[in-house]
Amino acid sequence: MSTSARSSLVIVGAGLAGVRAAESARNAGHDGSIVLVGAETALPYERPQVTKEALLAGASPRHYVEHDQLVGRLGVQLRLGTRATGLDRRRRLLRTADGKIGYDALVVATGAQPTPCPWGNLDGQVSTVRTARDAVLLHRVLTGRRRVVVVGAGLIGSEIASAAQALGAEVTLVERGCGPLEASHGRSLAEHLARLHRTAGTRLVTGAAVTSLVRAGASVAVDLGSGERIVAEHVVWAVGVRSDLGWLVGSGIRVAEGVLCTTAMVTNDPAVFVAGDAAQVVATDGPQAAPRSMSQSMAAAQGLVAGHNAVTPPGSWSRTTATPYFWSTWYDRRIQGVGVPSARSTVLQEGGGTLHLYEHRGRLTGAVGIDAKASVRRVRELLREGSSSGAHAAREMTGRPA
Amino acid sequence: MSAFELDSSRCEGHGVCVDAAPHLLALDDEGELVLLAETFGDADADAAADAALVCPVAALRVVGPGEASS
């Protein structure tokens, strides 16, 4: 496989998607250079641990690949601690804070960043969480503080609440909906997940919007729309993420919430690809694109496709077909979501666990399991086989130990 | 011949890799990953490489012939 036409591959963003793109380009036979540009100074690390083991331990998460492998085996030139600031597509130059880098093919893998708190960080008393550094800092804060408010009960906010509890803090979790994941997965799952928090002793305030955050001496006062005021020593703002793509403004690359691409992970410029949380797939080239699923497995699967396609001719491009999948762990309970949710769901109790099965027009579309590993595995198989009705899946699950 | 190398301290039984190479990998009833074949040939190399790269926690790796495991 000749790759001389694409001899210089530049990957922007050294997270999972970026690493996978580099490995995949080598697997595809790319023997030219690979430059990995990343704003963080650390080698790519296990981001999910930022709100799990790393937050509990106050230590940095493990790396995906060690320096020797990345530089030695994969021949990657690392430019860590370097932020991309602009793109000149005509001259095929990436602008960074420390100079320009030429490319033949470029992969954008800059991920997403927490939505900032509209009231600022109040001199460090309000924080957001995304990086290894955030985990180490938050660990210190949580260990010393009695009262903590976490705003947003999504997967990340829920994990932070769980870790804060484990570290001995008194936690109030503030959520707009009736429970975690209501907007994406519906009421019955949200209510179930709300019970997990409450059973564990976390105070969950639902249907609540924060109307102001102000300093109150050494504390922060959190005002809710209901008129309630909660006073705490620290606030974690975890209402969601968005991709900071300001560096692409003016480049001509089409951007909406993410960088727009096809299922081949190519943008409107055939030399520019995208993968992971920064990507927004639009289905212009296939039957159906998966919804924007910001997860480890999407980052890996899209990195694989983007890295391959960036160094091969369009005739041999691959496309993402991965089934969306996420997991999360709170209070030692494993939550796993596979496939896509839909409006109709059936709830099955199995052993110590629960499975929420989703179907659309009689067809199984996905499921969320809570301590239901075996059933989630079975749903994954049924989705792979692609022929299962929701009712059939439900019959098959019943009686299986979760 | 190439082989899978599984870092069992990282593997959490997500089974994402199984979708990419169901003839080489499976999850058992406890949700533990099982390598169905110790080694595999060229015909399976692409599927195996993809399976390793889609693992969301980077627990699976393909080692080529003669590559020492680390």
Ligand SMILES: Cc1cc2nc3c(=O)[nH]c(=O)nc-3n(C[C@H](O)[C@H](O)[C@H](O)COP(=O)(O)OP(=O)(O)OC[C@H]3O[C@@H](n4cnc5c(N)ncnc54)[C@H](O)[C@@H]3O)c2cc1C
């Ligand atoms: C705390 C936390 C816990 C999570 N837990 C889970 C989980 O349990 N399961 C799950 O499936 N998913 C989880 N996720 C989601 C998952 O981690 C993400 O979907 C995944 O990290 C996306 O990978 P990525 O490579 O696209 O982006 P990232 O991991 O965000 O990596 C992007 C990198 O690009 C860098 N960058 C950004 N802008 C620039 C620039 N201009 N120039 C250079 N570099 C730049 C960033 O600093 C970052 O290092 C979690 C996410 C977080 C934040």
Ligand code: SF4
């Ligand atoms: S190797 Fe990775 S994808 Fe496969 S079962 Fe283990 S954790 Fe899951």
